[in-house]
Amino acid sequence: MEPRLLPTVPYATLDDYLAAGGGAGLDAARKVDAEVLIGELEASGLRGRGGAGFPTGTKWRTVAANRSDTVPTTVVVNAAEGEPGTFKDRTIMRTNPYAVIEGALIAAGAVGADRVIVAMKRPDVDNAADLERMRAALGEAIAAGWCDHGVVEIFEGPEEYLYGEETALLEVLNGRPPFPRIAPPFRHGADELVDADAAQGPARHSTGAGKSANVELAGPGAETPAPPALVDNVETLANVPSIVAKGAQWFRAVGTEESPGSIVCTVTGAVAHDGVGEIAMGTTVRKAIERIGGGVRRGERIVGVLGGASTALLPVEQLDTPLTYEAMAAAGAALGSASLIVISDGDDIAAVAAGFARFLAVESCGQCTPCKSDGLEISDRLGALCAGEGSQEDLDVIAHRLTTVSDGARCNLALQTQTVVGSLLERHPEAFRVHLDADTAAVAPVVVAEIDEIADDRAVLADRAGTKQPDWTYGDTWSGTYPAALLGADQTPDDQALADAGPAADEQ
Numbered sequence: 001m002e003p004r005l006l007p008t009v010p011y012a013t014l015d016d017y018l019a020a021g022g023g024a025g026l027d028a029a030r031k032v033d034a035e036v037l038i039g040e041l042e043a044s045g046l047r048g049r050g051g052a053g054f055p056t057g058t059k060w061r062t063v064a065a066n067r068s069d070t071v072p073t074t075v076v077v078n079a080a081e082g083e084p085g086t087f088k089d090r091t092i093m094r095t096n097p098y099a100v101i102e103g104a105l106i107a108a109g110a111v112g113a114d115r116v117i118v119a120m121k122r123p124d125v126d127n128a129a130d131l132e133r134m135r136a137a138l139g140e141a142i143a144a145g146w147c148d149h150g151v152v153e154i155f156e157g158p159e160e161y162l163y164g165e166e167t168a169l170l171e172v173l174n175g176r177p178p179f180p181r182i183a184p185p186f187r188h189g190a191d192e193l194v195d196a197d198a199a200q201g202p203a204r205h206s207t208g209a210g211k212s213a214n215v216e217l218a219g220p221g222a223e224t225p226a227p228p229a230l231v232d233n234v235e236t237l238a239n240v241p242s243i244v245a246k247g248a249q250w251f252r253a254v255g256t257e258e259s260p261g262s263i264v265c266t267v268t269g270a271v272a273h274d275g276v277g278e279i280a281m282g283t284t285v286r287k288a289i290e291r292i293g294g295g296v297r298r299g300e301r302i303v304g305v306l307g308g309a310s311t312a313l314l315p316v317e318q319l320d321t322p323l324t325y326e327a328m329a330a331a332g333a334a335l336g337s338a339s340l341i342v343i344s345d346g347d348d349i350a351a352v353a354a355g356f357a358r359f360l361a362v363e364s365c366g367q368c369t370p371c372k373s374d375g376l377e378i379s380d381r382l383g384a385l386c387a388g389e390g391s392q393e394d395l396d397v398i399a400h401r402l403t404t405v406s407d408g409a410r411c412n413l414a415l416q417t418q419t420v421v422g423s424l425l426e427r428h429p430e431a432f433r434v435h436l437d438a439d440t441a442a443v444a445p446v447v448v449a450e451i452d453e454i455a456d457d458r459a460v461l462a463d464r465a466g467t468k469q470p471d472w473t474y475g476d477t478w479s480g481t482y483p484a485a486l487l488g489a490d491q492t493p494d495d496q497a498l499a500d501a502g503p504a505a506d507e508q
Contacts, residue, residue: 001254004262005238006278010095014140017098025241026146029106034064037110041240043248045260050078050164050233051310051336053259053325056240063230064111073113076173076231077104079120079134080157080164082450083308084359085339087459088264089234090130091276096238097137103237105146106244111230114150119169122156131156159462160472161363161450165411166231168365177487179365180411235264255281259324263338266451267293270300270344273457279323286319289342300344304427307336309356309448310416312423313343332423348443349431353424354382355446360417362470366482371414374405376470378421385435388442395432399425 011017029037042057067073077100081089093100104116118138123131134154141147160178162168168178239261243251252260259281265288268274272294279288285305289295296302304313311334314321321331328335343352361375378401381394402422406414425432434440449465469478471486479486 001262001278001280003278004242004254005092005099005235005264006095006276011098014098014137014144017096021245022098022102022241024245025243026102026105029109029244034110034112037106037244038064040244040248041110044243044251045248045258046236046239046243046251047259047325048233049235049239049263049337051083053335056232056236059232060107060110060230063228066228067112068228072115073111074229075104075108075111075113075116076169076229077116077118077237078164078166078169078231078233079118080169081234082121082159082161082164083310083337083339084356084448084450085266085268085306085308085341086337087266087276087451087454088338092234092238092264093130093134097134098141099238099241100234101138101141101146101152103240104232105152106240107230107232107237108150111228113230116150116152117173118152118154119157119173120154121159121163161359162365162411162413168411169231170229177365177483179367179484182410256322256324258326263323265292265323265338265340267340267342268451268459269340269342270297270302270346271295271342272297274454274459275457276454281324282322284320284322285314285340288323289319289340293340293342296342296344297346300346303343303345303347303349306341306343306420307334308339308341309360309420310334310412311336312419313427315427347446348386349424349428350382350435351386351443351446353421353432354379354386355448356420357382357417358445359448359465360413360420362468364413364470366484368408368410368414370405370407371409371417372470372482374401375414375417377401378405378417382421383445385432386443386445388435388438388440390435392436
C-alpha cells in the first residue's frame with residue numbers, strides 16, 4: 001500500500017507538502033458548499049481514529065445541524081495523545097503536520113466554524129519539539145493565506161490522561177480541570193456564555209464560574225444557547241484533505257466496506273522492535289505485528305495483545321483477526337487507537353494487570369467515587385499479590401470490585417479497568433493464583449504510561465509516571481484527596497494547584 005498519511009520522507013516545509021499534492025483538498029473545499037463536503041465524508045466511510053470509530057461524516061452533519069445563532073462553532077483538533085502504547089498522532093504531526101491543519105480548516109468550512117484550536121499538551125523536555133513543529137507548520141499555513149477565513153491557534157493543556165477525553169478536553173479549553181462531563185459536545189463546546197448579569201452578549205474563554213466537577217451541561221432545548229464544538233482526532237483530520245481532493249471512492253480503494261482506508265498503528269511490547277506504521281484496514285493483527293514490530297522477541301511466544309488501557313486482551317488464538325472496528329469487536333476486543341501492546345510468555349500477567357490497574361486508578365479524577373475508590377483498591381490488592389503478600393481474599397475482592405468500579409461512571413475510564421483487568425483475570429487466572437504460592441518470586445507492577453519517544457527501536461515511557469499519585473501530585477505519598485475535590489472550578493491541574501495539595505507536593 002502506498003503511504004497516505006505517513007510520507008516516506010517527512011515534509012520539512014509547506015512547499016514540500018504542496019509539491020506532493022497537498023492543499024488541493026482545501027482549494028476544492030472552498031469551491032463547494034458544506035452539504036457537498038459533508039456528503040463526501042459520509043460516502044467515504046471515514047471513522048474517527050481517536051478510538052471510538054464514530055462515522056466522521058455523521059459527526060460533522062450533527063455539529064452543523066446544531067449551530068448556535070449566538071456564537072460560531074469551533075473546531076478542536078484533539079492532539080492530546082496519551083493512550084499507553086500509542087504514538088501515532090505524534091508521528092503524524094512530526095512527519096505530516098500540514099495535512100492535520102488542512103483537514104481542520106476543511107472541517108471548519110463544513111460546520112460553519114470561525115476558529116480552530118489544536119489542543120496539545122504543555123511542553124516539557126520530551127514534547128517541546130512536537131509543539132514547536134506544529135507551531136512552525138501553522139506559521140507557514142498562515143503565511144500562505146490558508147487561515148484567512150478564521151483564527152487558528154495552538155492550546156497547551158495538562159499532562160493528565162483524561163485531557164484526551166473529548167468532554168474533559170472541552171472543560172480544559174474553558175479554564176477548568178480535565179474532568180469528563182455529561183453533555184453532547186455538539187451542544188456545548190469550546191465556548192460558553194457568561195452570566196447575562198455580568199456581561200452583555202456572548203464571551204469567549206469564560207471560566208464558567210460554578211461549573212466544574214459533577215455538573216451536567218446544556219442539551220437540546222436548553223434555555224441558555226450554547227455553541228457547538230467539533231472535536232476530531234489528529235489522524236481523523238489528516239485523512240480529510242485527500243478524501244476531498246480525490247473523492248470517497250479513492251479512499252475506499254483501501255480497507256474494507258465497513259472500515260475503509262488506512263490506519264496508523266503502534267506496535268510495542270514483546271516484539272523485535274517498537275514502531276509506528278501505516279497499514280490498510282483489514283490487515284490482521286499478526287501481520288501488523290510482523291510488519292511494524294518485526295514479530296515477537298526471539299525465544300518468546302505471544303500470549304495476547306492489549307490495545308492500550310482501553311480494550312480487552314486479544315488472545316493468541318485470535319491473532320488473525322482483521323484490524324477493523326467490526327472484526328475486533330466481534331473478537332471481544334476493540335480497535336481503539338490501533339495500539340498493539342504484545343504480551344508474551346516472558347511477561348508476568350499479574351504484573352501487567354497491576355500496572356494497568358494502577359495507571360487507571362491514578363488517572364481517575366474521582367468525580368465518580370466507585371471509579372476512584374474501587375480502582376485504587378483493585379490496584380492496591382494486585383500490587384500486594386505481585387509482592388507476595390496477597391491472599392485468596394484479595395482475589396475475591398478484586399473480582400467483586402471489578403463489578404462495582406463503573407457504578408455511576410460518566411466516562412469510560414472505569415469501564416476500561418473492568419475490561420483490561422477483567423480480561424486478564426478471565427483468560428489467565430493461573431497467572432494470578434501462582435502468586436499465592438510462597439515460592440513464587442515477587443514482581444513489581446509493570447510501569448504503564450504514555451510514550452514520550454521511540455528511540456533506538458524502543459518506546460521510552462514518561463519518566464514521572466511511576467511516582468504519580470492518585471491526587472495527581474508526584475512523590476512517595478499523597479494527600480488522600482481526589483482531584484475532583486482538590487481542584488476547584490476555576491483551577492487547572494498546574495504546578496501551583498498541585499503544590500497546595502499537601503505533603504506529596506514537596507516530593508516533586
